[in-house]
Amino acid sequence: MSILLPDAGLLFWLLVAFGIVFFVLAKYGFPAITTMIDERKRFIDDSLQNAKEANARLANIKAESEAILQAAREEQAKILRDAAATREQLIKEAREKAEIEGNKMLAETKRLIEQEKEEALQEIRNSVAELSLSIAEKVLRNELSTDKAQQAYTNKLVDEAVAKRGEK
Amino acid sequence: MMRLGRYIAFLFLLAAPYALSASNNGASFDAAKTIFDHLKDSYEWHITTIGDKHITISLPVILYSEREGWAVFSSEVFHHSDTHRGFSIAKEGDAEGKIVEYDTNGNFVRPLLDISITKNVLAIFLNSLLLVVIVLCTARWYKSRNCSDAAPRGFVGAMEMLVTMIVDDVIKPNLGGNSARFTPYLLTVFFYILLSNLMGLLPVFPGGANVTGNIAVTLGLSLCTFVAVNLFGNREYWKEILWPDVPVWLKVPMPLMPFIELIGIVVKPFALTVRLFANIFAGHTALLVFVCLIFITMAVNKYLGGAMTVISVMFSVFMNFLELLVAFIQAFVFTMLSAVFIGLAHPQHHGSEGLK
Numbered sequence: 001m002s003i004l005l006p007d008a009g010l011l012f013w014l015l016v017a018f019g020i021v022f023f024v025l026a027k028y029g030f031p032a033i034t035t036m037i038d039e040r041k042r043f044i045d046d047s048l049q050n051a052k053e054a055n056a057r058l059a060n061i062k063a064e065s066e067a068i069l070q071a072a073r074e075e076q077a078k079i080l081r082d083a084a085a086t087r088e089q090l091i092k093e094a095r096e097k098a099e100i101e102g103n104k105m106l107a108e109t110k111r112l113i114e115q116e117k118e119e120a121l122q123e124i125r126n127s128v129a130e131l132s133l134s135i136a137e138k139v140l141r142n143e144l145s146t147d148k149a150q151q152a153y154t155n156k157l158v159d160e161a162v163a164k165r166g167e168k
Numbered sequence: 169m170m171r172l173g174r175y176i177a178f179l180f181l182l183a184a185p186y187a188l189s190a191s192n193n194g195a196s197f198d199a200a201k202t203i204f205d206h207l208k209d210s211y212e213w214h215i216t217t218i219g220d221k222h223i224t225i226s227l228p229v230i231l232y233s234e235r236e237g238w239a240v241f242s243s244e245v246f247h248h249s250d251t252h253r254g255f256s257i258a259k260e261g262d263a264e265g266k267i268v269e270y271d272t273n274g275n276f277v278r279p280l281l282d283i284s285i286t287k288n289v290l291a292i293f294l295n296s297l298l299l300v301v302i303v304l305c306t307a308r309w310y311k312s313r314n315c316s317d318a319a320p321r322g323f324v325g326a327m328e329m330l331v332t333m334i335v336d337d338v339i340k341p342n343l344g345g346n347s348a349r350f351t352p353y354l355l356t357v358f359f360y361i362l363l364s365n366l367m368g369l370l371p372v373f374p375g376g377a378n379v380t381g382n383i384a385v386t387l388g389l390s391l392c393t394f395v396a397v398n399l400f401g402n403r404e405y406w407k408e409i410l411w412p413d414v415p416v417w418l419k420v421p422m423p424l425m426p427f428i429e430l431i432g433i434v435v436k437p438f439a440l441t442v443r444l445f446a447n448i449f450a451g452h453t454a455l456l457v458f459v460c461l462i463f464i465t466m467a468v469n470k471y472l473g474g475a476m477t478v479i480s481v482m483f484s485v486f487m488n489f490l491e492l493l494v495a496f497i498q499a500f501v502f503t504m505l506s507a508v509f510i511g512l513a514h515p516q517h518h519g520s521e522g523l524k
Contacts, residue, residue, distance in 0.1 A: 002264055003208065003449070006384035009230075009283040010209060010292075014388035017289075017296045021360060022392075026352035029303035032310050033331055034351055039315035 197467055199460040206456055207378050208265055209288045211243040215373050227290060231255065232281035233269055291377030295364050334358050338504045342511035350510055353396055357389060358503040365448060365495030369488060381448035383441065390437035393506040401513035408515065436509050440502060447498045451491040458484045
């Protein structure tokens, strides 16, 4: 049964060949591969960890930005409200001022008109008085041109005065 | 399925003339001899025979004998004459197929040293070279890249898968803290056996040699594991063997337990040797038997032979698939058992989980 008996020459060459293969692969082959696989494994683990952290941070940032947005929106609303109030205020003030000014001007005008009217009335009164005087003078001069007429007129005036007294 | 069927039919057509020619001289066909000649080592590598022409690679014979001293010559000389410088290839006896010489008493004896480059040795060299090239190419891929680069695809990816499988599933669970020290050895063993097994399944020249189905080869590999186990075993391991924790009468007057433990040391590599050898040897034998069946039945009857051809080829295809599986499993088992034995040689504390 030569098949079950190991041949020394073959064993020798196998040990030589396997020894060389083992030496070469253990030095230049497998360590490079296993080291790299380990490193990649670690790298992947680290990357996963980092991704998880980044995700958490991202979620945080989202919440923060949401808060900032909310604040900004509130600020905006407030500013708009203030602006509206200010505008109302301004308009109201302007209106009041205009009213006061208008009133003032109106009053002044009225006063001026009144004054003018007064002056005009005065003038008219004066002119009327002068005119009536001159007319009366002319009438008197015309009516009392004779003695008789003067007499009659004097009588009439006396009568009138008496009548007036009697009425009292 | 249609295409596969047509392919198989085509193969039969190709095989038919050979089968017929075999049936012509089939009377002298000796199946057992054919099978064993294919399985055994030889001094030349017979590739194929076309008609009467043998295509053979002649290999160097390297001998040392008391009579001749060193003798180095090509195995081609045996084509021309049976004897060269007093050496001849034994045709029968224990050393059948091996080179022998006459000693002073006129008996055939083996030379003192026979380190000829035989078929299996050449196959070992070719496999070793191929393995070195494959692994160094793979390693070069890694050396030229960063750990942040994408994982490899294709062939390097397949190598990485195998390496990762062996390291994570076999080495680390068995060796724990010592794994870094033994990883290169165990990976080398795994790929060496796997490649040798697969090359043995190739039917043509660079493959086809029954390397891992040769007991010298498996013995050599087991010896490496034996050295790895016993050379690096720690104190606890040797204490377990020489002074195990058993009742004193089991070890003092008669060192019964130490004796059993010492047997265990030898049995472990022996089991490795025989397991790998037997599995691959049996696979090759089965494949050869299916081929030989064609020739045997052809010698009986052409029609029976034709029918047998169909069955044999189908079974050969099936066996080849099975052998692919066996090639992987045996490489894996050898590596796993080596890892277990090395792990057992590093018990951390007495009676810890590492010892089962």
